[in-house]
Amino acid sequence: MSSVLKKSWPKFIPETLEYRLGERPLHEYLIQNATDYPNETGYVYYGNHITWKQLCESSLKFANFLKSKQIVKGDRIALYMQNCPQYLIGHYAIQMLGAVVVPLNPMYKEAELEYSINEVGIKALITSQELFPIVEKMMDQVSTLQLIITTNYRDFLSDQITLPVPNELKIPKEPSNSKSFDMLEVIKAHEPLDTTAKIDVWEDVSLMVFTSGTTGRPKAAMLTYGNALFKTAATVNTYQLNKTDRTLATAPLCHIAGMVMGVNIPVYSASTCILLTRFDVEAAIKAIEIYKINKLYTIALMNAAILNVPGIEQRDLTSLELNFATSFGMKVDEKLANAWKQRTNGCPLFEASYGLSETHTCDTFMPMDKVKYGSCGIPTYETEIRIVDTVTGEDLPTGKQGEIVIKNPGVFKGYFNNPEATTKTLRNGWVFTGDIGKFDEDGFLYFLGRSKEMIKSSGYSVFPEDVEALMSRHAAVLQVAVIGVPDEVRGESVKAFVVLKPEYKGKITELEMMKWAKENMAAYKYPRFIEFIDQLSATSSGKVLRRLLK
Template structure:
């Protein structure tokens, strides 16, 4: 095993003139990338940063991001990618836990940092233009490999804050070995070869994006950065830079697919795409496969990292699953009350043991002990393993709807509804019901040109779901989401509190369309 920053040193030595980073009109080879990382590392050392110090990164998708990340690791510091969607109050809470020595930030987030003190702040860019202070580093400091204290694969590389929806998110401590083990186990898709062009459009503070930086350096690929997730911007960049692969949330791909279908955009350069961060609808996978674009998916978390992966070679009839377990990963399905392991096919809580696990929550031993028990991470997700070892995830246990004595898992309903032409996004939540306790309600975003009605949705559900699972339906213009794009179902439920659907629809704090 090795430490993650050595990926870049080795890549720059083996393919120095291969294009590494592209952002707007700026392009850097791997030799230039490595030189800039070394210069920034020298700047950090000169500013007094030492091994183990925390380095915050509050920047959008642009070439400085991986430069800062790698520079921190090269001197043994711990990189802390920060969610730029947070408020000043939320950021203050995280900084009390993280205690960074230095924080790099895009100037549009200056107000977010207004409550913070005792940190060296380094402005990075305004829009796509580097700040004078940051830009001067690359004409001042040496490009030589930095001298630092010995760095072990057991040392921390990152602190990644969870996307919690209540309270202050927890800081997951990730060692070099976690990602290094994974990178060396992972086999790229057969259509993906070294030298391909990857679109880095997913927010860089997310675990998936952080790991993908190292995957693409290791493979010798070109990373093209884009901080605009609108379908038009993504499709323009795919055409301009001949993008061959990308990673994004399923909702991004849903909107992208509609844009392609409506406008007939050219995506012929795409060889393979990946989706994750939340449940990937099988219907979305099938839509892209019909266009000749295989879509892979997977399951994991910040704490457990990489648990399972799926790609079309496993058979499209298994697309509802999250695929096979990663090498060296063990999964059990247990009764959440008794802890007893359940047989194949039965739904219970997913628990995971693997070499990719985090080291615990920063300064929070109580939460660590609650999550890791006897070496197993308790995911808080409901799921099952089939007889072939494929993992199926039903959703969060706390999102399960108890309809009388029957359990309803929202993911099953969402999968059915997402298949309906014209549906872009759907979130199913439980709402109060006088007789049954809870009943399902489907909140749906449809394409602006769609003529879908409530009855259309219900007819499709009646054909595919048991009667007790049929949801009520409402159409919305958007769904509330957290900093990494996951739907905030708890927020929807809170907004419905004290009323019964469908009358509670009137009280939702979202823009609603009429329900024909």
């Protein structure tokens, strides 16, 4: 550990990382939890208390079903649904077989789903009942998909519902169809898997997360069992999470940060997690009150929403002891932190970390005794972060801004079937992030922006090339270029400049095209602004100059 980092490292946190049950994949932690704490609650889902034994047995039974359908080690299996216990069961069942979890955003529409399945050769897909019609529409466009499993969120609700439920949990269950298997039915029909796959923790890929690195259409970052174990253990240690804690999971489990908080940390620490399908301000407040949640992960907008609820001063948030958050849509600044501390009777609020999919996120943490607002904290365990010149690649001194590059045991193996993109991003074990930052004299990292053209909208990474490819599917589009524009709520919104085909000029409006985009793209991705223009500025090689559009 460097002298600068040692100076800022909290004295109450061990300087070396030790794993609670050793270097084992997280599904083995789940199995051990079922042995050590069989009747203790692992997750609470709108009032349904799911014990470690129930979660483990359901996962082993579902794994056995997948095995009976010839799912083997290395197969890519997609999860395409909202947060729910079925997501957890699917995640761990897949990894028990040594297969690879591929999380797909439930906001994806047909074209996005089709692209993802074809990009990595998805063999099986687990989805929710309300999303199955989207799957059904594109089944003829994918060749590798052999198995579909559907589920209804109500299958894991109890009779004693304690929190407001979203509309997805009110959809009546439909009977099984010939194109898919029902998840609950196959779990009930199978015995638990007798032997899990033999895993090389640091070499075997357990997860493929779609990201775009710094440019291009989404690529699948290959992450190992060890990557997940390391970052989970590091986060548990640095934020002092333990078995007695109660956490709340509202962030999407398909997102790497939501996965760490909602899928990995409860299993690693054997703590209790209150799981919500999505963030709802009243459900979140009631969950804190009823279940006495003491450790909380949020985005800043969630904190602001809670603080602005009429009558919030009459609600009981005093169980909260720690709230680490992310600046999406608004900053986690001292003003917000002070308001939160006052309303919760002392709960500190600060920036959680800096990280990206290629490193399984959480590359930094905020020392709880040395909070610096505006920074992302200091490098976590076994982590080297450098700031380099974006042209020469040379290291820059403290205080100078440059590209953030990272090396630690969470670094991915590369992009699936994309050696060229891998070479650009991953160099001698270092991830070149494309992000701009700097260090201060105490070793705190400050994120300053992005050197590439990625758009950050509502916390999601949106890549111009991806939106452009989707927009090009519209029959009227001759050319299209996409940029990000400032948005007070989302951080950035997408704007598309469109050159129409001659035969469509005067026959379609920007509003009509925007409506089409909304119907064919994920909600965070579709352009909120469309402008028709006569031509796009481009280089001699034909590359569009997006900077001129800004």
